[in-house]
Amino acid sequence: MQADTEVLLKSGLWVEYASLAWMAVEGFVSIYSGLMVWSLALLAFGGDSVVELLSSFAVVRHLREITTAQTLGTHVDDSRTEWVTAILLFSLIPVITLGATYSLLTGIQPEASPLGIGVAFGAVVIMPILWYQKRRIGKMCNCLPLEIDASESATCFLMSIALLVGLVINYFLTLPWIDYLVTMVILIFVIREAADSLREVSAKRHCSSSRAGLVPNTVQ
Numbered sequence: 001m002q003a004d005t006e007v008l009l010k011s012g013l014w015v016e017y018a019s020l021a022w023m024a025v026e027g028f029v030s031i032y033s034g035l036m037v038w039s040l041a042l043l044a045f046g047g048d049s050v051v052e053l054l055s056s057f058a059v060v061r062h063l064r065e066i067t068t069a070q071t072l073g074t075h076v077d078d079s080r081t082e083w084v085t086a087i088l089l090f091s092l093i094p095v096i097t098l099g100a101t102y103s104l105l106t107g108i109q110p111e112a113s114p115l116g117i118g119v120a121f122g123a124v125v126i127m128p129i130l131w132y133q134k135r136r137i138g139k140m141c142n143c144l145p146l147e148i149d150a151s152e153s154a155t156c157f158l159m160s161i162a163l164l165v166g167l168v169i170n171y172f173l174t175l176p177w178i179d180y181l182v183t184m185v186i187l188i189f190v191i192r193e194a195a196d197s198l199r200e201v202s203a204k205r206h207c208s209s210s211r212a213g214l215v216p217n218t219v220q
Contacts, residue, residue, distance in 0.1 A: 005141060006067065008137050008140055008141050009063055009066060009067050009141060010067075011133075011137055012063050012134070012137040012138070012141065012143070012146055013060060013063050013064070013067075015130065015133045015134055015137065016056050016059050016060045016063065016134075016146075016149070017060070018130065019052070019056045019130050019134070019149075019153070020053065020056045020057065020060070022122075022126055022130070023049050023050075023052050023053040023056060024053060025119075025122075026046070026049040026119055026122070026123055027046050027049035027050045027053055028046075029046075029115060029116075029118075029119040030042050030043070030045045030046030030049055030116065030119055031043060031046035031047075031050075032115075033113045033115040033116040033119065034046055034113075034116065036113065036115075037110055037111040037112065037113045037116070038103075038108045038109070038110050038111065039110040039111070039113055039116060039167075039179050040096075040099050040100055040103045040108075040110065040179060040180065040183045041110070041163055041166055041167070041179045041180075041182040041183045041186060042113060042116045042163070042167075043099060044095075044096045044099065044100075044183050044186045044187065044190075045120070045159055045160070045163050045186060047092050047095055047096065048092060048155075048156060048159060048186070048190060049156070051088045051089060051091070051092050051152075052149075052152050052153070052156060054084075054088055055084070055088055055148075055149055055152060056149060058084045058145070059145050059146055059149050062143075062145050063143070063146070066143070083201060086148070086194060086197040086198045086201050089152070089190060089193055089194035089197055090194045090198070092190050092194075093187070093190055093191055093194065096183065096186065096187045096190065097187065099183075100180065100183050100184070100187070103180070104180065109176040110170065110176050110179040111170075111176075112167070112170050112171040112174070113167060113171075114171070116163075116167050117164065117167045117168060117171060120160050120163045120164035120167055121164055123156060123157065123159075123160035123163075123164075124157065124160045124161055124164055127153050127154075127156050127157035127160060128154075128157050130150075130153045131150050131153035131154045131157060134146055134147070134149050134150035134153055135147060135150035135151075135154075138150055144200065144201075147200075148197050148200060148201075151193060151196060151197065152193060152197075155189050155190070155192070155193040158189055159185075159186050159189050162182050162185045162186060162189075163182055163186070165182075166178045166179060166181065166182035167182075
């Protein structure tokens with residue numbers, strides 16, 4: 001059983017390495033192209049990519065700690081990693097909101113971005129694969145940080161669909177306002193994703209506290 005778990009953990013690490021590589025590309029290209037055409041939707045999408053990149057770093061560190069702990073026969077507390085991923089998502093909400101407010105007040109008119117369309121299309125193809133693998137391995141290993149990261153990948157996939165549709169519409173029909181609409185859709189996804197992550201972390205903490213409270217009675 002332990003050997004199977006070790007294999008799954010190694011598979012999880014490779015999936016997270018692939019996620020790190022793609023999120024680095026996705027984040028850089030989205031932010032770069034967003035700055036070039038003043039697209040808040042691309043910038044918001046890039047910001048979420050950066051959060052997922054940091055989240056993947058945290059999950060990689062956590063999986064490495066689990067592997068080491070299994071070798072030494074110790075236990076790893078994953079609550080810190082879970083809280084980091086949730087806090088990172090919440091930190092993105094005011095950034096997107098302030099950016100949207102600034103863009104509306106200053107009357108910025110986003111331009112079309114073929115490069116943005118390319119990275120959005122790439123995300124539509126890649127993110128479902130990452131989501132499925134993270135979710136599958138996370139459930140098999142009972143690793144909540146990996147499952148939360150899978151939820152972020154699923155949300156990123158939905159965001160990329162909205163982004164791709166908006167960018168294509170703006171490219172062919174030249175409708176700058178569609179960028180603001182897509183930004184609001186992305187913001188809604190981020191808020192839901194952050195709330196779900198916080199709910200899962202809080203629920204697990206409550207269960208852990210309840211079990212800990214039962215230990216003294218059991219011993220007596």
